[in-house]
Amino acid sequence: MSTDQDRAASSGPNAPNGVKRREFLKVLGVGTAATTMLGCTQEKVEKLIPYLISPDQTVPGVSNYYATTCRECSAGCGVIAETRDGRTIKLEGNPEHPVNRGALCARGQAALQGLYNPDRYRGPMARKNGQLQPVNWDEALQIFAQKLGETRSRGGAGSAVFINQHESGSFPGFLDAWLAAFGMPPHLSYDAGADHAVIAANRQTYGVAWPRLDFRAARLVVSIGADFLDSWGAMVPQQLDFAEARADHENAPRLIYVGPRRSLTGLNADQWIDCKPGSEMAIVQLLGGQASAQAAAQATGVSETVLDAFAREFASSTPSIVIAGGGGADGLEVALAANALNSRGNVGTTIKPNEGYLGFDRMASPAELRALATRMITGGVSLLMVRGANPAFTLPKAVGFAEAMARVPFKVSFSSYPDESSELADLILPDHHSLEQWGDAEPVRGTISLQQPAMDPVFDTRATSDVLIAVAKKDPANAARYPTADYRSWLIGRFPGGAAALAAALPHGFASGSLAEPTTPRPVPPVHATAPIEQSSGNMYLVVYPHPFIGDGRGANKPWLQEIPDPVTKICWQTVAEMNPGTAERMGLANGDLVTVRTAAGSLTLPVLRYPGIQRDTVAIATGRGHTHAGRYAKAGLNPLEILPDGEDRAGGVAFVSTKANVTKAGGYAHIVTTEGSARQHGRGIGQAIAIADLRAGRPGYDSGNANAAEIAQAGGTETPAGERPEGAAQHGEEMPGDASHAFLPGMRSPVANDAQGEQGNPLSNDKGMYDPKHWSGMAKRRWAMTATPRTTSRPLARTGKSARSCPIEQALAPICCEVARWRGFVSSATTRAGKTAAPISTRASCR
Ligand code: SF4
Incomplete structure (x- = not known):
């Protein structure tokens, strides 16, 4: 470990060797930064200048590891920054850290591209x-x-x-x-x-902004539009907890996702209930016994049979977890009503306020x-x-x-x-970038997560x-x-214990104790309450949702995050209007055809993406893209907030699902920027999904969507094991006429989750694209190296969230099949936690 004296001697203006370390590193940074940043892009690479004189405590080619804290969102995950030749080259999750336990999301990984971003301000x-x-x-x-x-x-x-x-x-x-x-x-x-309605409701119900969700203890998880594996709340620990819960086949909870758009969490669900936007309260009331299945069906557009089975399953499944995502004009009321459903013994069992996350306070x-x-x-x-x-x-x-x-x-x-x-x-x-400066976070009560510089500043920042x-x-x-x-x-x-205690804690990246001032909830100001969505005019509901990587726009200046395909749509570098294939068909719209989405606040013209996981009367657009002044990479796409009316829920959060829109064919076409050749596997079983009950019973895989729920309901509801094909039920449409033989594959065969068939897809479609056996590419004859775990395996097969540990490049490649990406993500994460020992960790006492 270097000392402050070392630093002063080697980097001060009067450095004895006549070389200003910081200036030297800046020169090096040009080349290294360019190399790290550009990755797969085609930008001009500047010269890489090797070390002539090694900076202090740096051995050329040998990495140092610094434990610090990710500041890309407020969750406060622990990070190990690998620094070689004075430059941080790789970030990984800190295996010891109590919040993320070695995992790191894509945004955390891409922090490097913020550090070396060529558009950063060079100085004041x-x-x-x-x-x-x-x-x-x-x-x-x-x-x-x-x-x-x-x-x-x-x-x-x-x-x-x-x-x-x-x-x-x-x-x-x-x-x-x-x-x-x-x-x-x-x-x-x-x-x-942040999900302000949910935070306000949690404070009111549980006394904390964000309780921990213990998925292992639940028999049933009901998500009312809460994308908890992606952008909702403390996503990394939620991904880990859910993956662990689902890995325990015998006790894994079932997940039912309710919402107009099947998000990443929805794609991991055993059942998707596609209600109309703004009708979520009817579902919550049904579960609470305040509304009949008939009334809920009328309000939501979901079949009464499905809702009746859902209500019966919920009533018989304890303990459970019910969470709501907010986002609508009545987001606070829905979140409060959902929280109230947890009063039946879930609080303290599956909902743990005492282990809550502090990153959402104040x-x-x-x-x-x-x-x-x-x-x-x-x-x-x-x-x-x-x-x-x-x-x-x-x-x-x-x-x-x-x-x-x-x-x-x-x-x-x-x-x-x-x-x-x-x-x-x-x-x-x-x-400074967070990897260049000192700081701390308190992600959970009693844990100080430490932030230290992993390298000298790239530019003249402070x-x-x-x-x-x-x-x-x-x-x-x-x-x-x-x-x-x-x-x-x-x-x-x-710091409790002063410099000595800090020096002892820095190699671990965290310490016990608390530095934060006590916080009090902020009073809710007068809000611009939005009228119910049904009172707006338009031919479709508009759903605006946060992009999984770009988020509210913070990630748009990082090419890795632009380049990683959205785990649901597989879109990169582009903003699209997601529409149900049936609706698009009716309007004569193919993928890439331009539509104009017009609200009272404005209009956007953008290409259509046909996505079966969306309610028929809904158009969905992701946030985050379409910057005008955020550097060269952030210009891609469009910003749906330009057409979102100024409206809030009663907690003061933006009402992202608050208006209808008129969607009309605009004429013209834009290429869809996607990594996906086909949205389907056409029975080839490249990446496979299986209902948890099938897995437990050793049965071949079967569907996991709405259609399954309907069949279960017809066969007697909860008496039929969840996910089991009822006796006498019709063969599922997965058997496509003209399908290539896939007898060589292991037993599980089911639609890839991205098919998102639900009850809206067309599983009998013969459109196999390049996987058609007659296609010139011969793609259908190929056997892919990616194989799914045989159903007889004892290895955990978890259908969890986006990959938690893979590097961005790996993440970019993995979504060739989203189910494979999830599987890989889980295995990778589990392997790391079980077996990988963190490299010796340094402290950055010498660096500012
Ligand atoms: S959730 Fe992701 S972005 Fe947020 S602190 Fe953790 S690693 Fe960083």
């Missing part, structure tokens, strides 16, 4: 003559200090606003103390991807941001500071946040990257915390409050 910038121009740090800090002074002297400190990315740990408290020292109100902690709602926009427009904000958030993009355009920002006299951005909000700023003080300390030191009224040299020293000063 200030607006001069209407243009943002580079300035040095001295000038930038002087401008900032001057504006703070002016704001205070004019009596405007009370109307200054600081929007910070939502995070747990010490920084929020540090920031509020700094703001208070300058007479400013506490910051707004913002996460555009979050400002979009309603607060919308109220802020109103204040900005009327001149009520004297100074706006934004760090790690992009409200000009992530709020519906109808809110008018960008226009409101233009009315604020002075705006400061601490963003590392250009985005729609930072481009409106007057001063940019670019933050940690925002250090900038705030530097500015306070310049202020005569506040200098005495900040005696520490920097934020690292400040953190050490309050």
